[in-house]
Amino acid sequence: MAKWIERQRNIIDFTLSSLLRRKRKNIALIFVYIVVVFFLASVLFFTYSIKKEASMILQGSPDMIVQRMVAGRHELIPISHIDKIKGIRGVSSVKERLWGYYYDPIVGANYTLIVSDDSQLSVGKIIIGEGVSRTRLLFEGDAMEFKTYDGAIVDLEIESTLSQKSELVSSDLIVISGGDFRRLFGTPEGYATDLTLKVRNSRELPTIAVKIAELLPDSRQILRDEILRTYDAVFNWRGGIMMVILMGALLAFIIFAWDKASGLSLEERREIGILKAIGWETSDVLLMKFWEGMAVSLSSFLAGVIFAYIHVFFASSMLFEPVLKGWAVLYPHFKTVPFIDASQIIALFFLTVVPYTVATIIPSWRAATVDPDSVMRS
């Protein structure tokens, strides 16, 4: 065993000295390699952790949302429907919800306004998301001006800002009291934006949804799983766009790396001949080439992944957050919580390290099977 380790050590030692001979070429290769792995790993880290985070936040959302539809459009729903739904077996609670969008012409952004039933906000007070606070430079105690549906101006006082933990979905959020909401949008009393339901047994959700559809034919029912699936699809789609952009770069890199790794120069062929002539076996030559491929690809892979980790989880993915986080003016500004999917890292490893190492070994194998006496006759 000690002999085996020493053999590996000696050959690695020689491989590294060999690599240092073509310092510039190899450094350039490693640099490009790191950049490619960095971008790929960044996209993987970012999409995975953003999806995970969004799904965690949405875990607290209601089991079902009931909305009224008029001519295929979402309309206000009478609060009186609550009692009808409550009568269905298996429904534990039904609440009305008021929410909407408000366009702020000053910054050209849309805010999401929501009346929270958890916080007992008094009339004239609001709680704002970090994105709103950052964009408008408004903080606790400041007054924020709104224009009502009939053109009147209303000042609402900022009571606090929302925690940064959930900024991905709350960046553009404004929590408002029910009274202020109705005053702002002219929503009549007795109506809500939609209704939210909690059920005792989530397996009964489809049955309850069918019963509601029968009871209120003009309503639609949105299940929590559907929302999660939508988020998943949206983030996958955005990650996919980034991937498509990166594919071009990846392809160029593969061609470059393949050319570099697979093309043996005359000098390299001569060297293999010398090594064989002085007593190296074909397997020793292949071992050297294996370590050469590994030294380049593994170090680039590790460096790329580490840089991507820093980029995504410590530097807020600054290089491509505009693409991945959506079209909103109020980009969420938060540190992504590190969630890593091991299978993705393994896939990335197999897509980058393995092909390069194989591309290094195969041409050497062909060169290493020649008779060593070619050196004597050269």
Add this chain to the structure above:
Amino acid sequence: MIELQDIRKVFNTGRPNEFVALHGVSLSIDAAKVTVFKGPSGSGKTTLLSLVGCMARPTSGRIRLFDREITSLPERFLTEIRRKTFGFIFQHFNLIKGVTALENVMVPAYPDGENHASLKERALNLLGLFNLSHKAHSKVEWLSGGEAQRVTIARALVNNPSVVIADEPTAHLDTKLSKEFMEIMRRLNDEGKTVLIASHDPIIHESDIVHRVIEMRDGKIVTSGIAS
């Protein structure tokens, strides 16, 4: 003792450029002696040495090395014999460019899995033996012809072989360096090593250290007498 029985070597068999390098050569080479193969280019000297040194297989015939038949051995065993029994000194030195003299000397021993530190010490001692300690960490392309030649000899000796094979070793050396080379060969022979040299340089085959000169021409042995 190395014995060759009816050795034939044909290159590019069956092709239009087929070439017979050796025509049924039979020969017995004594151990611990200095044997020189002389003859013009293309006479088959180098081919003969490469067959003896297990670098290639004869097309037909048998080679026995210290009473062991080696022609039928698989590639792996041939490589091991080559590494442990033979030290090669090539005409064009064949050093690995870009790495140091020290590393060039160490390279043949790497596959054996010897401890790196002890191998390094042995390689340094060898370089010291040839007055090259100060050049140990120089890259080989910075060395003079004589220095490169001595690094090649140190490399040939790193696995302590019993047979040293040199192919046209003085082709790129001046008279003084050629004589120095022969002095080194004398030292090696005094230590009990078998030395086989292919050369048409008179400095070599007229040297007093040579025990036997075998003259070759057109792939055959012309004379195989005792050196004068």
